[in-house]
Amino acid sequence: MSILLVAEHDNSELKVDTLKAVNAASKIGGDITVLVAGLNCSGVADEASKIDGVSKVLLADNAAYEHSLAENLGALVVDLASDYSHILAPATTTGKNFMPRVAALLDVEQISDIISVEGSDTFTRPIYAGNAIATVQSEYAKKVITIRTSAFDKAALTGSAEVVSIGSEQNAGLSSFVSQELTESERPELTAASVVISGGRGMQNGENFKLLDGIADKLGAAVGASRAAVDAGFVPNDMQVGQTGKIVAPDLYIAVGISGAIQHLAGMKDSKVIVAINKDAEAPIFQVADYGLVADLFEALPELETSI
């Protein structure tokens, strides 16, 4: 068996999702090759070469890959695919974007969002917002898989693989990058944070999310939101934790003013410790919380900030 894993990065830094995906890959077994495709990203390739369990890093440094456009990145991966039995990527918005293209072009059904490896062809994945876990087996010679990284620990950075540059340029000419607006934050990313504090509809407006900021700063936490809060326009969608937003599993998850709809629980119920603060004692969030506080959040949050 031989695995090709497509790294998640922003051309300057390797994302932690890649380290977690390598850990998932090592459970499948076989040689692991990491592909770093981007522009001016040799530093990322060097970093990837240090991941434990990686035997080779392929570096495709070309303007065609700078913004991970699915048409170009997909074509590159398909071009490399013949040497590998498994093609893997983290189930980030980048992985979700280009991997199904790879699968379709290889005439393979993709297995999305795996949370465990049961064998080289058998995996588990959540369905129905995590209300059921399916064990699935692929009968294809080649497996195309995305990995739910919150379900796996990070691989260590003690290795030293060789980095090989590949000259490939796949420019499909179908799409072009126009602009991006990335959220600037000093805080850790939601999917990488060990503490997450999220607000829901109970926050009443976007301004009130500032009540979470002080606590987040003290705990080194990322700030998230429920779909209801995003829907209501309080905060941007990149803060959404849930079935169709980000999936997180931090050491501590604090849900504030969140009722606990199944769509939200799907994104956070694998957190190690869950705290719920809600004034409605009947809110379903209390059924998954390790510690529940029935209180008015506008009183509880300032008190919490001063007492930690």
Place this chain on the structure above:
Amino acid sequence: MKILVPIKRVIDYNVKARVKADNSDVDLANVKMAMNPFCEIAVEEAVRLKEQGKAEEVIVVSIGDKSCQEQLRTALALGADRAIQIDSDAKLGSLQVAKLLKELVDKEQPNLVILGKQSIDSDNNQTGQMLAALTNLPQGTFASKVDLEADKVQVTREVDGGLQTVSLSLPAIVTTDLRLNEPRYASLPNIMKAKRKPLEVIPAADLGVELTSKVKVLKVEEPSQRGGGVIVESVAELVEKLKNEAKVIA
């Protein structure tokens, strides 16, 4: 300009799925079904583009047995012009669905295809991307804004770090994210009108696509349940427990 919108009949998003006692699948008997929420957003976007005069025709398509005609009628009531049911009672994977849709794209030649980014049952998030690959068309996934022009479309995408805007040549494939729009409700007169709109049935077998999935579901189980928690009486007690019992804050 012609827009094709593939939609899926799924469990209603308010219903909690239950696993069958024999662990073979989720139990959908007597469960309320509805149009997948992201597909509703796709229909709404297409209808708005028509209302803005940027498109002439909106065609909705669903793959399934006769029951999915209910969702097609809903889409017609929301403003689609005609519907196509690709008739199949097989359990299809995203790849088989994308192949069937490709046949329809070849036949109908739409300028734009808008799909939901994922269905809330299988949670795969694949079909739009696969359709784009099979038709060799560009894709704008997880769209929060769609600007349709004569020969291209600009799509603002929800990505992990924020927003990314891409420009796609037409024809193109777009998949919808949550904030793209807020779907309307169908009015009673429009529901009545929808009953008279054309609905064509095409047997899946006529499209010449291999429909057998090669990913086998070995079992479906309940997720592990969290143990019961405790209700604390005060913020002070909460902080004490987080520090000394759970040991998650210093």
